[in-house]
Amino acid sequence: xxxxxxxxxxxxxxxxxxxxxxxxxxxxxxxxxxxxxxxxxxxxxxxxxxxxxxxxxxxxxxxxxxxxxxxxxxxxxxxxxxxxxxxxxxxxxxxxxxxxxxxxxxxxxxxxxxxxxxxxxxxxxxxxxxxxxxxxxxxxxxxxxxxxxxxxxxxxxxxxxxxxxxxxxxxxxxxxxxxxxxxxxxxxxxxxxxxxxxxxxxxxxxxxxxxxxxxxxxxxxxxxxxxxxxxxxxxxxxxxxxxxxxxxxxxxxxxxxxxxxxxxxxxxxxxxxx
Numbered sequence: 001x002x003x004x005x006x007x008x009x010x011x012x013x014x015x016x017x018x019x020x021x022x023x024x025x026x027x028x029x030x031x032x033x034x035x036x037x038x039x040x041x042x043x044x045x046x047x048x049x050x051x052x053x054x055x056x057x058x059x060x061x062x063x064x065x066x067x068x069x070x071x072x073x074x075x076x077x078x079x080x081x082x083x084x085x086x087x088x089x090x091x092x093x094x095x096x097x098x099x100x101x102x103x104x105x106x107x108x109x110x111x112x113x114x115x116x117x118x119x120x121x122x123x124x125x126x127x128x129x130x131x132x133x134x135x136x137x138x139x140x141x142x143x144x145x146x147x148x149x150x151x152x153x154x155x156x157x158x159x160x161x162x163x164x165x166x167x168x169x170x171x172x173x174x175x176x177x178x179x180x181x182x183x184x185x186x187x188x189x190x191x192x193x194x195x196x197x198x199x200x201x202x203x204x205x206x207x208x209x210x211x212x213x214x215x216x217x218x219x220x221x222x223x224x225x226x227x228x229x230x231x232x233x234x235x236x237x238x239x240x241x242x243x244x245x246x247x248x249x250x251x252x253x254x255x256x257x258x259x260x261x262x263x264x265x266x267x268x269x270x271x272x273x274x
Contacts, residue, residue, distance in 0.1 A: 004019045006021055015194070016194060019186060019210075020213075022213075029119035030119055030187075031262055032116050034263040037121035038123060040061055040064050040114065041124075045274045048127040050103055050104045054095075055098055057086060061083045062084075065083060073115040077191065083112075084110055086108055087247070088106060089244055092238060096235055103130075105129065105132055106132075107126060107129070109124050109246065112124070122216050126143065128272045128273055135223065139176065139223050141271070143248055146221060147250065151259065153166045154254060155258045156210060157208065159204055159207060160201065161204060178199050178200050181228040182220055183199060184196070184198075186215045197217055213253065216252070217252060218248070221245065221246050225241050
């Protein structure tokens with residue numbers, strides 16, 4: 001049975017099994033954090049080009065976050081050493097920036113989470129490097145469509161199963177695989193909180209969506225099968241069949257009539273090409 005709670009000063013910063021129902025203060029905090037997260041993803045667009053090291057993008061994200069008076073939530077998180085995740089081609093998620101050089105035809109996901117006044121703004125987008133093959137562009141387009149279809153179902157009275165079903169059916173219609181090993185999550189003053197937002201499901205199942213819930217929707221869609229393989233670094237997840245993978249992520253809050261997206265691009269850079 002799903003449990004819901006109104007967070008207090010004692011529980012707001014603690015991960016619990018209960019789903020937190022936030023009030024106006026929480027939504028205001030998430031708007032500010034989400035805005036900065038989206039501004040960062042807008043600002044990195046000129047850096048995504050052939051010849052650039054992924055570490056240079058990470059340096060930019062870290063500096064812009066700090067300059068805004070925020071902190072990269074991933075920096076030092078369970079030992080993670082970077083200010084963002086950069087997942088390239090067949091990397092599903094949690095790719096670590098480094099000496100890898102972007103090449104013409106690459107696709108990549110950049111995932112940022114600035115911590116602003118105690119609130120986490122979590123979002124990611126796909127980027128195209130130079131001339132990208134049609135099959136890769138189609139995967140990116142369908143993944144973005146999956147995100148929008150999931151968000152469409154995020155309204156009071158629906159369930160997380162409705163969200164997952166909308167994503168799953170659209171992806172599988174295109175013969176893509178939906179990753180099950182990773183999911184969206186509750187968000188707020190806690191980086192990863194209840195509920196888990198799985199991107200597959202059956203209509204009418206799972207926790208009911210109620211006003212005040214704040215969580216991410218972040219479908220990871222593989223061009224091949226949904227299987228995942230973890231690399232030895234303990235963070236990087238890649239497709240088991242080496243197919244391409246794509247992901248988009250928004251942080252949202254359930255309102256009385258639907259949902260509010262906290263991480264929309266201020267420059268309308270919602271999906272590539274930008």
